[in-house]
Each structure stands twice: as C-alpha cells, then as structure tokens.
Amino acid sequence: MSGAGAAGAVVRVIGLDPGLRHTGWGVIEAAGNRLRHLGDGVVSTDDRLPLAERLMQLHRGLTALLEEWRPDEAAVEETYVNRNPGSALKLGQARGVVMLAPALVGIPVREYGAMLVKQSVVGTGAATKEQVQMMVRRLLPNARLSRADAADALAVSICHAHHRATRLAWAKGLVRA
Template identity: 55%
Template sequence: MRVLGIDPGLRNMGWGVIAVDGSRLRHVANGVIQTDGGDLGTRLSRLYRGLCAVIAAHAPDAAAVEQTFVNKDAVGTLKLGQARGIALLAPAEAGLAIGEYAPNAVKKTVVGVGHAGKEQVQHMVKVQLPGVIFDSADAADALAIAICHARHLQTRTLRIARTA
C-alpha cells in the first residue's frame, strides 16, 4: 500500500509518498509544489495540477492531509484553507480515501510527544524511513503526515482483526 501525505500551503505544498508493508515503512518520494506569486486562482490551479501529477506518478492508495490551524492573521488563515481545499480535492478526485490529522496528532504519532519541535519530527521521520533525504521542511512534514496515517490504518486493521 502507498500513502500520500500532504502538508498544505499556498506558497509551498509539501508532499511525501511512503510504501507500507505490514508494520514496515519505506520512503518512495517527496517534494514540494511551489507557487511564487500571481493571483490566487493561478496559484491554486498550479497547486492542483502539481498534486494531480504527483498522484499520477506515484499511484498512492490513500492520502492524508494536515488540518489547518487558525492563526492571528485571518486573511492568511483563509488562504491556507483554500490551499487545504486543493489538498483534499486532488486526492478525492483520484478516488483516494483521505485521512485528516491535527498537527499535534501527527507529532504524537511520529515522535511520541504532541508538542514536539520540527527538528524532533524530522529526526524521527529519518529513523522510521532510513536513508530518506528531504526535498524541504514541508516535504518532511508531509512524510510525517503519511507515517501518521499509515500507523492509524495499521491500528484500525489490528482492531478489526481482533474483533473478527
């Protein structure tokens, strides 16, 4: 099974794909889709096309997206929400089931602590995906989101197996 993790952002949308085989995880690819300016519609279109290309190239079976946090800047939060809409739309259009996780849930799953720092998250992603080289910090976050989703899917599968 392949899982696509997406770290939504209007300027930099991180993505990461991992392969899941039982309890084993393997890095497949990671990157970032960048929009350096222009009007909002053009930027959102670039994000959508880029994410569709990632899905076509890596054929994930499931996707996971980080939930948006609300910050002090309402305009920035609204724009991030629109980028997050693209992060949900592209996998949905491809027929993928999508998991959504709060940033603290991702950190708790990957690191074991809900308020871990970025460096701790990146370190634990490297531990769980040996040999991985991040395209960017956003791509590292996307891989952490993919790992979080994979672990939740594994837990769900174990629960179903125990009740059967």
C-alpha cells in the same frame, strides 16, 4: 497497489502538508509496521500570480504527483487557525485543493491534527520541528527531506500508516467477535 485494504498488504500512502506557497508531499509504502520511503518534495506556487492561478498551479502539481506515484490513500495535515484572517482564508483554500485533488481520482483522504502527527512520529504532541525531522530520518533513512514541508508531509504519511494498521487490527478483531 493490490490488496491495499487487507491487513499486512502493502499500501502506498501520500502525505500532504498544505500550504499556498509550498505544499509538502511524501510518499511511503507501508506493510504492517514496516515503512519504505519512495519520494518527497514540495509543490510550489508563484506568489506573484493571482490567487486563482496559484490554486490552479497547486492542483496541477498535485495531479501530476498522483499520476506519477499512484497512491492508494492520502493523509492530510489539519492546519491550525492563523491569527491573520486573510492568511487563514488563503491557507484554507489551498487546503481545499490539497484534499480535493486525491478525492477527485478516487483516493480516500484522511486528516490528522499536528499534535497527533507529532505524537505518532516522536512520541509527544509537543515535539519540535527538529525532533520530527530527526525521527522521520530515522524511520525513513533514504528520505532526502528537501524542505521542512516535505519532512512534515512524510510525518503525516507515517502517522497515517500507524493509525491505519491500528484501524485494520481493530476491524479484524471486531469481525471475529
């Protein structure tokens, strides 16, 4: 996409909701406050395989998505700490792959906490998954939302688009000052 850094320019964003079994993804284009859905889905791994092979599957799937959609920027949801230390460690490793894949091809990556994503999309950080999905459908009427993971990833991309516009507006204001 050309002019991704300019205010008002069209920017393509991939939102990612990390998971070892299913990593949600959602691609949108944002121009100012206008959003357009391009695609969404999940990258799944085979839980019968050893961890290293699952991480490799995840990386290959993300690399293929990045090549197909060619996003300008990536947004990743921060994960909460799981009560099970083993599960938390595996999720952290998957999250590392999710953050590394776009970074390796020069795509800037930003992180957003779950409460901020919910607040940006629904208006409250205490929103339920159903409320988030309803607002994603309203903001992106063409989204197919194949899984809850895909809806979460689109919510992350929407959050990024909103915060990106604010950052650009602030930067423009600071340049004038």
